[in-house]
């Protein structure tokens with residue numbers, strides 16, 4: 001497969017953009033080689049600048065559950081744009097959208113729109129601290145919640161791919177307020193709470209933030225009882241539970257992971273799908289907590305483009321289409337067919353592969369043992385993943401360029417796209 005134009009663009013890009021990319025995971029550092037420069041997308045397919053076609057499992061890293069360039073979403077964006085692209089004043093569309101979000105995710109009694117997942121988690125944590133008067137937060141080893149300073153401690157996603165324990169530029173003071181525990185480890189979380197129980201208020205734990213299904217160390221589901229334990233421990237210790245559903249929201253169920261696992265968090269962060277491929281995100285939760293947000297309360301948070309009409313129109317149309325009956329059942333079926341198929345091909349080829357999947361998000365870890373947390377994820381054979389990634393790419397399948405990322409099946413992935421993927425995997429697994 002020829003990728004001369006992509007290679008030339010990579011070189012040009014590296015001269016004027018750090019690493020040649022506007023987000024680190026887009027560079028192929030975890031797998032080697034030059035990134036593919038995209039010209040356009042349609043349904044389950046991406047087309048690069050050299051004219052190659054790929055079945056896409058990145059889906060813009062999660063938002064595109066309807067596939068690329070969905071005609072109804074494009075139409076909604078065009079219609080909104082004709083009336084103006086930004087006002088910095090409230091619109092009816094934002095009210096309607098907030099009503100939809102509070103209906104689909106009932107734990108969000110009130111919701112504030114922002115423009116990225118990073119803003120959503122950063123704001124939710126500021127709120128948690130403001131509302132509790134406590135400073136410490138707990139996150140999961142290998143959990144990723146965007147790039148706010150306090151969350152770049154033991155972070156997943158690009159930081160995991162690059163093997164960075166944290167980030168330069170984060171002060172010791174900030175990092176010291178972020179505590180971490182392994183995913184699925186109830187005893188560790190209980191011990192952490194116990195250790196802080198008799199501290200003065202400022203030094204206690206304000207909130208625990210989790211991706212209710214980990215996606216940014218690769219897909220790692222919650223063990224039975226784990227989310228219940230996190231809910232119980234936070235309640236017992238007067239800390240808030242924040243579900244970062246930026247990836248899982250409208251992905252693992254219409255009501256997100258909290259609907260799928262029947263756990264009610266105090267605050268929820270949404271992003272990715274909620275913007276339908278445009279920059280929209282949200283955070284919200286109990287009305288008494290949201291009352292702390294300015295202008296009602298003293299916790300400040302703002303945004304010039306928050307509630308942007310184009311982004312809200314794209315999100316609104318996307319959620320409307322996801323609300324049709326049978327959608328999540330269809331995604332479950334096609335995703336199971338694909339992932340079970342890949343697992344069977346790996347067995348036939350004698351390649352140890354741990355296939356983790358929740359609904360339409362999945363990761364195939366090149367590992368011998370079950371992957372249940374970040375330390376087991378890190379035992380994967382990343383060199384082998386890199387070979388698999390390139391073998392798939394050369395056969396027209398675009399996966400995330402890292403072992404520590406989730407793949408996404410969209411509603412546009414039809415029989416042809418899935419068959420092509422399985423055919424590619426059959427050959428790729430024999431060569432790795």
Ligand SMILES: *Cc1c(COP(=O)(O)O)cnc(C)c1O
Nearest residue numbers: 116117118144145146211246247
């Ligand atoms: C992608 C992601 C974020 C960050 O969202 P951005 O829009 O990239 O800032 C936060 N949390 C989770 C769980 C994510 O997957």
